Amino acid sequence: MRVxxxxxxxxxxxxxxGLILLIAVISLIVATVDSGFLxxxxxxxxxxxxxxxxxxxxxxxxxxxxxxxxxxxGSLMAFLAAIMGLMISRNHGNLSCxxxxxxxxxxxxxxxxxxxxxxxxxxxxxxxxxxxxxTALRGMTTLMMRGENIDGLPEELTHLAKHGMLxxxxxxxxxxxxxxxTQVLISGTPLGRRIYAVGSSPYxxxxxxxxxxxxxxxxxxxxxxxTALATVVDVPRLPKIDFGIGQELELLVVTCVVxxxxxxxxxxxxxxxxxxxxxxxxxIRPVLTFLNIGETGEKWTKAVHGLFIMLAVVSDHACGRRxxxxxxx
Amino acid sequence: xxxxxxxxxxxxxxxxxxALLLVSLLAVxxxxxxxxxxxxxxxxxxxxxxxVAILALGMTPIIxxxxxxxxxxxxxxxxxxxxxLCLTASGSLTIGCLACVATGxxxxxxxxxxxxxxxxxxxxxxxxxxxxxxxxAEGISQGDSYSKFGDSFSGLARGSWIGIPxxxxxxxxxxxxxxxxxxxxxxxxxxxxxxxxxxxxxYSGIAVERLKFWLYTASGLLASLATLVYVSRFDTAKADAxxxxxxxxxxxxxxxxxxxxxGRGSLLGTILGLLLIHETRLFVSRYWRTxxxxxxxxxxxxxxxxxxxxxxxxxxxx
Numbered sequence: 170m171r172v173x174x175x176x177x178x179x180x181x182x183x184x185x186x187g188l189i190l191l192i193a194v195i196s197l198i199v200a201t202v203d204s205g206f207l208x209x210x211x212x213x214x215x216x217x218x219x220x221x222x223x224x225x226x227x228x229x230x231x232x233x234x235x236x237x238x239x240x241x242x243g244s245l246m247a248f249l250a251a252i253m254g255l256m257i258s259r260n261h262g263n264l265s266c267x268x269x270x271x272x273x274x275x276x277x278x279x280x281x282x283x284x285x286x287x288x289x290x291x292x293x294x295x296x297x298x299x300x301x302x303x304t305a306l307r308g309m310t311t312l313m314m315r316g317e318n319i320d321g322l323p324e325e326l327t328h329l330a331k332h333g334m335l336x337x338x339x340x341x342x343x344x345x346x347x348x349x350x351t352q353v354l355i356s357g358t359p360l361g362r363r364i365y366a367v368g369s370s371p372y373x374x375x376x377x378x379x380x381x382x383x384x385x386x387x388x389x390x391x392x393x394x395x396t397a398l399a400t401v402v403d404v405p406r407l408p409k410i411d412f413g414i415g416q417e418l419e420l421l422v423v424t425c426v427v428x429x430x431x432x433x434x435x436x437x438x439x440x441x442x443x444x445x446x447x448x449x450x451x452x453i454r455p456v457l458t459f460l461n462i463g464e465t466g467e468k469w470t471k472a473v474h475g476l477f478i479m480l481a482v483v484s485d486h487a488c489g490r491r492x493x494x495x496x497x498x
Numbered sequence: 499x500x501x502x503x504x505x506x507x508x509x510x511x512x513x514x515x516x517a518l519l520l521v522s523l524l525a526v527x528x529x530x531x532x533x534x535x536x537x538x539x540x541x542x543x544x545x546x547x548x549x550v551a552i553l554a555l556g557m558t559p560i561i562x563x564x565x566x567x568x569x570x571x572x573x574x575x576x577x578x579x580x581x582x583l584c585l586t587a588s589g590s591l592t593i594g595c596l597a598c599v600a601t602g603x604x605x606x607x608x609x610x611x612x613x614x615x616x617x618x619x620x621x622x623x624x625x626x627x628x629x630x631x632x633x634x635a636e637g638i639s640q641g642d643s644y645s646k647f648g649d650s651f652s653g654l655a656r657g658s659w660i661g662i663p664x665x666x667x668x669x670x671x672x673x674x675x676x677x678x679x680x681x682x683x684x685x686x687x688x689x690x691x692x693x694x695x696x697x698x699x700x701y702s703g704i705a706v707e708r709l710k711f712w713l714y715t716a717s718g719l720l721a722s723l724a725t726l727v728y729v730s731r732f733d734t735a736k737a738d739a740x741x742x743x744x745x746x747x748x749x750x751x752x753x754x755x756x757x758x759x760x761g762r763g764s765l766l767g768t769i770l771g772l773l774l775i776h777e778t779r780l781f782v783s784r785y786w787r788t789x790x791x792x793x794x795x796x797x798x799x800x801x802x803x804x805x806x807x808x809x810x811x812x813x814x815x816x
């Protein structure tokens with residue numbers, strides 16, 4: 170009896186439980202207002218919207234677990250989208266996708282690695298490096314695009330991104346693959362354990378012989394790679410590439426990571442929570458549309474956004490969890 | 499006490515470096531574009547700097563304590579909407595201004611309570627309110643804007659007094675008060691103490707939580723003052739007031755030599771950092787005649803200034 174109550178309490182206190190409950194309750198409420206919400210199309214649409222965010226969130230989560238932060242992903246996505254467009258569009262480079270897409274992925278990884286290098290060997294705090302890149306990459310994007318949108322992407326690519334394989338756009342499959350790989354990385358490899366070790370106590374990890382520098386370099390490069398991947402699968406869905414791509418993506422991703430229960434002081438958090446966080450945050454807009462408040466509802470999206478972060482934070486406090494407290498130096 | 503020791507103990511190295519950079523930039527700019535240095539053109543171009551400058555006064559002490567306030571720009575949005583709403587509803591300018599300041603106070607106080615009482619990381623709290631305040635502003639106003647507040651109000655920020663724009667006087671007063679508070683009072687020393695080692699500060703009997711609460715509240719109040727300047731300058735109050743300002747402010751504070759980990763920095767440094775960024779932007783956009791280059795240069799300046807500092811000064815607090 171006592172044991173079962175304890176295990177019940179343990180489940181109750183998990184972040185994932187609260188998130189699933191919240192998602193279920195919201196879906197039920199919306200479904201009673203309009204039963205169309207439970208249809209297949211709506212959920213496929215939600216999944217498609219989730220795809221790029223969840224791909225990037227897999228990387229940013231690992232960065233946050235090591236105790237750093239990356240707020241440059243939105244601008245990086247715009248930068249990579251512009252370069253990809255200039256390379257493979259009919260009206261510009263007209264390069265074949267076989268060259269253009271791997272080059273984009275490589276470039277994303279390189280930018281991520283440079284970020285990591287500045288954070289580790291340059292010893293610049295990650296929030297400053299990525300804040301600088303947030304500004305600089307956005308500037309480079311507008312400079313490259315010269316105020317014009319890029320169109321004329323190859324048809325095979327846009328078709329794959331829109332309709333894809335087996336009834337789902339390719340982004341959803343890629344996202345699923347990335348989630349599986351990241352989960353295996355976290356729970357099945359020494360690398361994943363080391364990332365958590367460095368995050369929870371850099372000092373002890375150092376004494377245990379782990380190189381925080383190399384691990385951090387890896388997570389930043391991984392994030393860069395995933396951002397490029399999200400760009401490649403998601404951007405061709407749109408009719409043309411404009412320089413507003415990925416605006417505020419960084420804030421959305423960090424929000425999902427935090428709502429998913431990852432501690433910003435590092436060392437704590439799991440992928441399931443983060444993915445549920447992505448789902449919850451992506452649901453806001455369709456839900457507000459379905460509640461039939463129309464334009465009025467859309468304008469409250471951001472307020473609901475903030476409310477959810479608050480809820481996550483306050484629930485941490487109420488459950489007496491060791492919350493996202495400041496670490497005592 | 500040798501000369502070398504005196505040089506080493508000089509505290510204002512960072513400020514001196516930025517001032518030197520600023521002077522050399524102005525020298526180069528003056529050489530390449532003599533019209534750039536003319537006082538009237540500088541004053542004309544300095545119009546949009548005041549809001550960010552006022553916000554920076556609240557941000558500097560917060561970053562010195564090791565915190566951060568991402569919600570400053572969003573607070574401005576909410577303040578602007580409340581100002582417009584109350585002014586059109588009541589028809590009285592006083593009530594509009596009071597509503598604006600009260601909103602700023604409430605926004606800052608909410609941040610402060612969550613950070614000091616609930617002990618949540620400032621980055622998380624202000625990320626939530628960054629989205630939240632802007633969202634409430636957009637929700638209430640539904641994208642509408644309020645305008646036409648009368649010439650007497652819009653003249654406040656546009657007009658100048660003995661050749662200097664009026665908001666400059668507001669900023670100067672606040673800056674002097676802030677410098678005295680940070681550099682000459684026990685409260686100021688406590689702020690540095692918290693940033694250096696919060697635990698030690700708490701054990702030495704400093705009311706850490708209360709002080710932090712007031713710092714975030716002050717940041718909200720300053721945001722409401724910045725809103726008044728902003729609204730008066732454009733004669734329009736809209737939910738997008740101050741969008742993206744928080745990043746400009748943090749950039750200025752960090753370039754000005756305040757450590758993002760806390761414990762080091764000054765208002766003088768922040769003001770110099772602000773000027774350096776402002777002049778760099780102006781020069782770049784006017785010399786090469788492109789606006790896009792500005793953000794690249796500012797981003798590089800931000801990373802570069804900290805990188806150089808980190809590499810030159812082997813600071814253990816990394």
